[in-house]
Amino acid sequence: MHQPNLAFIGAGNMSQAIFGGLIKQGYEAHRIWASTRTPEKLISLEQKYGIVTSTDNQELIRNAEVIILGVKPQGMQALLEELAEELQNKRPLLISVAAGITIEALDRWSGGGLPIIRCMPNTPSLVNTGASGLFANSTVNDQQRQITDAIFKAIGIVSWVDNEDLIDAVIAVSGSGPAYYFMVMEAMVSAGEQLGLSREDAKQLTLQTALGAARMAQQSELDPGELKRQVMSPGGTTEQAILSFEREGLPQLFENAMRRCKDRAAEMAAELNQ
Known part of the structure; x- marks a missing residue:
C-alpha cells in the first residue's frame, strides 16, 4: 500500500x-x-x-x-x-x-x-x-x-x-459493547465466588472462557445461536442456565439497553452539532 x-x-x-x-x-x-x-x-x-x-x-x-x-x-x-x-x-x-x-x-x-x-x-x-x-x-x-x-x-x-x-x-454494538462484556464478566466472577470458588480462580476461568468463546465464534461458520445450542445437552446443566436467562428476559434486556445507547448517541450528536 x-x-x-x-x-x-x-x-x-x-x-x-x-x-x-x-x-x-x-x-x-x-x-x-x-x-x-x-x-x-x-x-x-x-x-x-x-x-x-x-x-x-x-x-x-x-x-x-x-x-x-x-x-x-x-x-x-x-x-x-x-x-x-x-x-x-x-x-x-x-x-x-x-x-x-x-x-x-x-x-x-x-x-x-x-x-x-x-x-x-x-x-x-x-x-x-x-x-x-x-x-x-x-x-x-x-x-x-x-x-x-x-x-x-x-x-x-x-x-x-x-x-x-x-x-x-x-456505537450501540461495538463502541459501547466492551462495557457489556465487562459487566457479564464481573457478574460471572461474583457468581463464581458465591458458588465457592476463590475470586482469582473465578476470574481466570471467566476471562479464559470469554476469550475461548469469542475465538470459537470467530473461527466457526456457525452463528452464535447455533454454537450456544451445541453446548446445551437436553436436560443438562447448560440448558438450565440458558432457560433461566430466557425466563428473566435477557435477550430483550440487551435489545432495550442497546436501543437506549443508540438513542443517547443520536441525542449527543444533536447537542454537539448545534
Missing part, C-alpha cells in the same frame, strides 16, 4: 494505538506526525515510536495527506475553524474518531468540500483487537477508502456503513 504522510492532531490513547499498530505492521515512522499541547509528551512519543512531532497543527497539515482528528468532541469546532484556511489550501483526507460529531458539522467547520470519514473505534483497539465502524462522504475516493481501511485494520477489524445514522448503531 502507498504510505501517505499521516498527521494525528491529538495524541491520546486511541491515536497512539493506531499509529503504534501501523508501525508494528511496517509503516514507516517518519511518515507519521503527531501533535499535542504538551512538549514533554511529544518528546516521549518521539522516543517511544520514532515519529515526527510538533505543537504546530498548521505544520502538520502542510506535511500530511491524511489528517486523523483525535481531539475531544467539545474541542473539535474551535480546532477546525482555526485550521480551515490551511485545510482548504492542502485539501487532505480528514478522518474523525470523535464520538458524536457528524460529517456535516466537520465539513462546515473545516470550510466545506473536503473528503471526510467518520470512524467509531472501540477500546479493545488499544490491544489491537478493536472493531471500527466507518462512514465516508461522497468526496472520498476509492484510494482514500483503501488507505483508511488499512489504517484501522492495524488495530482490528473494520466495517463500513452506507448511512451515517448507522454509526449510532455501531
